[in-house]
Amino acid sequence: xxxxxxxxxxxxxxxxxxxxxxxxxxxxxxxxxxxxxxxxxxxxxxxxxxxxxxxxxxxxxxxxxxxxxxxxxxxxxxxxxxxxxxxxxxxxxxxxxxxxxxxxxxxxxxxxxxxxxxxxxxxxxxxxxxxxxxxxxxxxxxxxxxxxxxxxxxxxxxxxxxxxxxxxxxxxxxxxxxxxxxxxxxxxxxxxxxxxxxxxxxxxxxxxxxxxxxxxxxxxxxxxxxxxxxxxxxxxxxxxxxxxxxxxxxxxxxxxxxxxxxxxxxxxxxxxxxxxxxxxxxxxxxxxxxxxxxxxxxxxxxxxxxxxxxxxxxxxxxxxxxxx
Amino acid sequence: xxxxxxxxxxxxxxxxxxxxxxxxxxxxxxxxxxxxxxxxxxxxxxxxxxxxxxxxxxxxxxxxxxxxxxxxxxxxxxxxxxxxxxxxxxxxxxxxxxxxxxxxxxxxxxxxxxxxxxxxxxxxxxxxxxxxxxxxxxxxxxxxxxxxxxxxxxxxxxxxxxxxxxxxxxxxxxxxxxxxxxxxxxxxxxxxxxxxxxxxxxxxxxxxxxxxxxxxxxxxxxxxxxxxxxxxxxxxxxxxxxxxxxxxxxxxxxxxxxxxxxxxxxxxxxxxxxxxxxxxxxxxxxxxxxxxxxxxxxxxxxxxxxxxxxxxxxxxxxxxxxxxxxxxxxxxxxxxxxxxxxxxxxxxxxxxxxxxxxxxxxxxxxxxxxxxxxxxxxxxxxxxx
Amino acid sequence: xxxxxxxxxxxxxxxxxxxxxxxxxxxxxxxxxxxxxxxxxxxxxxxxxxxxxxxxxxxxxxxxxxxxxxxxxxxxxxxxxxxxxxxxxxxxxxxxxxxxxxxxxxxxxxxxxxxxxxxxxxxxxxxxxxxxxxxxxxxxxxxxxxxxxxxxxxxxxxxxxxxxxxxxxxxxxxxxxxxxxxxxxxxxxxxxxxxxxxxxxxxxxxxxxxxxxxxxxxxxxxxxxxxxxxxxxxxxxxxxxxxxxxxxxxxxxxxx
Numbered sequence: 028x029x030x031x032x033x034x035x036x037x038x039x040x041x042x043x044x045x046x047x048x049x050x051x052x053x054x055x056x057x058x059x060x061x062x063x064x065x066x067x068x069x070x071x072x073x074x075x076x077x078x079x080x081x082x083x084x085x086x087x088x089x090x091x092x093x094x095x096x097x098x099x100x101x102x103x104x105x106x107x108x109x110x111x112x113x114x115x116x117x118x119x120x121x122x123x124x125x126x127x128x129x130x131x132x133x134x135x136x137x138x139x140x141x142x143x144x145x146x147x148x149x150x151x152x153x154x155x156x157x158x159x160x161x162x163x164x165x166x167x168x169x170x171x172x173x174x175x176x177x178x179x180x181x182x183x184x185x186x187x188x189x190x191x192x193x194x195x196x197x198x199x200x201x202x203x204x205x206x207x208x209x210x211x212x213x214x215x216x217x218x219x220x221x222x223x224x225x226x227x228x229x230x231x232x233x234x235x236x237x238x239x240x241x242x243x244x245x246x247x248x249x250x251x252x253x254x255x256x257x258x259x260x261x262x263x264x265x266x267x268x269x270x271x272x273x274x275x276x277x278x279x280x281x282x283x284x285x286x287x288x289x290x291x292x293x294x295x296x297x298x299x300x301x302x303x304x305x306x307x308x309x310x311x312x313x314x315x316x317x318x319x320x321x322x323x324x325x326x327x328x329x330x331x332x333x334x335x336x337x338x339x340x341x342x343x344x345x346x347x348x349x350x351x
Numbered sequence: 352x353x354x355x356x357x358x359x360x361x362x363x364x365x366x367x368x369x370x371x372x373x374x375x376x377x378x379x380x381x382x383x384x385x386x387x388x389x390x391x392x393x394x395x396x397x398x399x400x401x402x403x404x405x406x407x408x409x410x411x412x413x414x415x416x417x418x419x420x421x422x423x424x425x426x427x428x429x430x431x432x433x434x435x436x437x438x439x440x441x442x443x444x445x446x447x448x449x450x451x452x453x454x455x456x457x458x459x460x461x462x463x464x465x466x467x468x469x470x471x472x473x474x475x476x477x478x479x480x481x482x483x484x485x486x487x488x489x490x491x492x493x494x495x496x497x498x499x500x501x502x503x504x505x506x507x508x509x510x511x512x513x514x515x516x517x518x519x520x521x522x523x524x525x526x527x528x529x530x531x532x533x534x535x536x537x538x539x540x541x542x543x544x545x546x547x548x549x550x551x552x553x554x555x556x557x558x559x560x561x562x563x564x565x566x567x568x569x570x571x572x573x574x575x576x577x578x579x580x581x582x583x584x585x586x587x588x589x590x591x592x593x594x595x596x597x598x599x600x601x602x603x604x605x606x607x608x609x610x611x612x613x614x615x616x617x618x619x620x621x622x623x624x625x626x627x628x629x630x631x632x633x634x635x636x637x638x639x640x641x642x643x644x645x646x647x648x649x650x651x652x653x654x655x656x657x658x659x660x661x662x663x664x665x666x667x668x669x670x671x672x673x674x675x676x677x678x679x680x681x682x683x684x685x686x687x688x689x690x691x692x693x694x695x696x697x698x699x700x701x702x703x704x705x706x707x708x709x710x711x712x713x714x715x716x717x718x719x720x721x722x723x724x725x726x727x728x729x730x731x732x733x734x735x736x
Numbered sequence: 737x738x739x740x741x742x743x744x745x746x747x748x749x750x751x752x753x754x755x756x757x758x759x760x761x762x763x764x765x766x767x768x769x770x771x772x773x774x775x776x777x778x779x780x781x782x783x784x785x786x787x788x789x790x791x792x793x794x795x796x797x798x799x800x801x802x803x804x805x806x807x808x809x810x811x812x813x814x815x816x817x818x819x820x821x822x823x824x825x826x827x828x829x830x831x832x833x834x835x836x837x838x839x840x841x842x843x844x845x846x847x848x849x850x851x852x853x854x855x856x857x858x859x860x861x862x863x864x865x866x867x868x869x870x871x872x873x874x875x876x877x878x879x880x881x882x883x884x885x886x887x888x889x890x891x892x893x894x895x896x897x898x899x900x901x902x903x904x905x906x907x908x909x910x911x912x913x914x915x916x917x918x919x920x921x922x923x924x925x926x927x928x929x930x931x932x933x934x935x936x937x938x939x940x941x942x943x944x945x946x947x948x949x950x951x952x953x954x955x956x957x958x959x960x961x962x963x964x965x966x967x968x969x970x971x972x973x974x975x976x977x978x979x980x981x982x983x984x985x986x987x988x989x990x991x992x
Contacts (some may be wrong), residue, residue: 119705122417122706123587124417124451124455124456127450127451128445130447144577144580144581145579145580145585145708147587155450168571169570235570257570259567363865366865367861369858370896375854482828613845616831616835616839617839619829620836621825624822624888626811627791627819628815628891629816629842629843631810674829674830674831675831675838
């Protein structure tokens with residue numbers, strides 16, 4: 028019995044496209060929770076911006092009953108039309124009540140704070156009849172990169188019975204990654220600090236995040252990339268010591284209910300201003316030369332738009348490689 | 352004036368005779384709830400009735416208010432329908448709304464009530480045991496111990512006892528912390544209240560730091576979000592299957608503490624006086640400690656650490672019904688339940704869609720109210736003591 | 737109070753670590769008798785009294801109430817027979833006077849037994865006898881030292897003790913209440929053992945006296961037997977004249 032399961036799991040992983048018929052029941056092993064899907068869910072709710080984009084990139088808007096946690100950021104333009112057609116349940120993580128009201132049967136969190144004892148655990152939602160998935164960066168130990176993203180895409184595509192769309196999306200992203208890499212051949216990686224806000228002490232994005240990996244692929248090197256964690260606090264003195272040439276300003280959205288017209292200008296710029304006003308780091312090359320790049324969490328968290336982040340960063344780090 | 356009359360020798364002889372009289376063979380005891388202290392029996396019943404009314408009102412509000420707005424009429428109808436086991440009211444509301452009320456709001460309100468009652472009762476008993484009104488369930492390290500137990504399980508991914516591993520770990524953590532506090536506080540065989548409190552404070556500080564350390568050094572991205580719940584408390588995880596244990600614990604705990612209410616009164620007299628009045632102080636103190644630690648541990652295990660309720664509600668209740676535990680214990684159970692339901696309600700609706708941690712609301716609401724009560728009490732006595 | 741009891745202290749010694757507090761003390765207080773325990777500070781009076789209401793366990797010897805070794809019986813049994821009026825009571829909780837007095841009934845109540853009219857009658861009687869009626873519902877912590885002392889005595893009375901132990905009960909009282917208290921104790925007819933610092937009041941009201949110094953009993957007997965000029969000089973280090981009170985005829989100690 029166990030051997031049969033192992034073999035079928037292996038075959039499923041190796042050649043998903045071959046299973047158009049008899050695709051279900053599909054077993055999803057995700058962050059310690061095993062879920063069996065008898066059919067594609069049709070009342071999916073997402074609990075973060077990158078999860079929403081993942082669903083829309085796979086063309087699954089007709090399977091969705093709601094989105095949440097856009098936190099006043101803007102969705103990437105290519106998904107805007109589809110996004111606006113789906114009910115927005117909350118600017119923050121949807122509550123259990125909101126999920127029940129939307130009659131959700133599938134809840135997808137792109138970020139670990141989607142499921143917790145204070146809001147709702149996966150167990151709790153399961154008892155209410157909802158299947159759940161957590162983006163694997165949320166339970167990953169160690170580094171996370173495009174390969175892991177492709178596995179995530181495959182899993183979600185598998186759950187909804189559209190493995191071929193998953194492969195198309197993966198190929199599209201992989202092509203764009205390859206194109207960027209080609210342009211960067213011969214370019215020396217530049218030291219980069221990924222800033223996540225903070226005035227007294229700067230918060231940093233560390234080595235185990237998707238964003239750190241993207242920075243590396245974009246021809247940069249995260250100065251704190253060797254730290255075996257995802258987020259943490261450092262000191263301004265570290266920046267003076269490491270002298271990064273670029274600062275990636277990472278920002279998430281706000282909790283208020285109002286939509287921010289220009290998130291980059293209003294939310295991202297606020298963080299840039301903090302950097303500029305800090306006398307300790309005034310001589311750091313990135314600050315002295317005004318080398319900032321804004322990355323909102325929509326494209327900074329692992330999702331289909333990670334390719335957008337890659338391109339944006341590569342162009343910023345190595346403009347000479349992209350000059351036409 | 353009675354004083355003058357009592358000077359008469361005859362009256363004194365009669366009174367002395369009364370004092371010498373043994374109890375009559377057959378007692379038709381009016382089961383009085385306690386001495387008619389400063390609060391007469393009538394007033395006590397009135398106060399209790401008001402608290403119960405407030406409790407029901409808050410519970411009802413808790414059922415009708417939430418992140419999804421359900422028409423008040425529908426909400427009431429659903430509750431009646433559920434209470435009557437489906438006999439009354441024909442369903443003409445959305446099934447989703449019924450699920451919201453029955454599967455999330457009702458258990459949430461019940462959990463808040465049970466937790467509030469447990470914390471209030473534990474707090475009151477602990478204050479009697481350490482004879483210090485500044486004590487609360489967290490003062491003996493039980494809350495921190497429970498939180499640490501839970502965090503250790505989460506951090507190292509231990510799944511030894513199935514779905515309830517976390518709760519059992521929290522409960523055991525609380526008891527372990529208390530045992531350590533006992534051991535630290537014993538000096539020359541005697542456990543003084545002061546040393547108990549100091550040991551508890553030290554233990555809480557150490558455990559808090561330990562918990563923070565575990566979280567900060569963990570590479571697991573889920574840990575921080577989950578731990579936040581344990582340290583700030585919340586009722587989001589309320590489900591029916593979670594309720595039996597805390598409810599049973601409260602029922603047993605409250606019954607046992609009520610049975611010991613007279614002895615708890617004796618503790619307030621001072622250790623020497625309590626012994627002189629017939630109490631085995633050491634043993635009684637130890638028993639009550641374990642009882643309150645168990646109750647607190649279970650509470651923290653299901654809803655995280657919620658401060659303030661166990662510290663302040665006993666004071667407020669004593670100001671209203673007096674210090675006699677035979678009355679104060681049931682009153683603090685009801686008051687604690689009411690207060691916590693109300694706090695949870697405020698926490699999840701005041702800045703919707705954001706949810707405040709319950710612990711912040713309990714402190715912000717209870718603090719000023721307590722100050723007001725204290726000032727009123729001082730003025731009423733005419734003494735600024 | 738139902739019937740006065742007999743107190744036997746046989747060869748009792750108590751120490752705190754290395755320091756001996758009470759050394760081989762033997763005393764008998766006959767039923768209905770009032771015994772005054774005298775001595776300078778540090779003589780061991782309080783330590784001795786603590787062994788009687790079962791607070792501290794003697795290292796040697798026994799304490800017997802009505803012939804029963806108190807350490808062979810439960811704390812409850814002892815509280816049913818021995819009442820104590822001690823120095824003070826912590827006052828952090830909003831207990832009323834009546835709450836405090838009512839505590840005395842606990843020793844006689846079973847675990848879940850509610851208060852009965854008999855209890856209420858006893859409490860009322862004690863309150864009236866101690867002139868606490870006007871203060872009955874006042875918080876204990878707002879009372880003066882003397883008023884508190886009366887409340888604690890009332891509490892001891894409702895215990896219906898057969899032996900009453902008092903540790904310096906006249907400390908907080910003004911002279912009128914000192915006399916009234918000691919008179920009252922005689923009136924009750926209970927066996928009384930009280931630590932007193934006022935030699936004259938002790939001589940006036942006690943049947944027998946016991947003089948302690950350095951943990952030992954230096955003399956015991958009637959006031960005449962115990963209070964001699966030599967002994968007072970020896971124990972208290974002062975010169976005194978022993979006279980008779982012109983009206984009562986009891987012993988009167990005049991510092992010279």
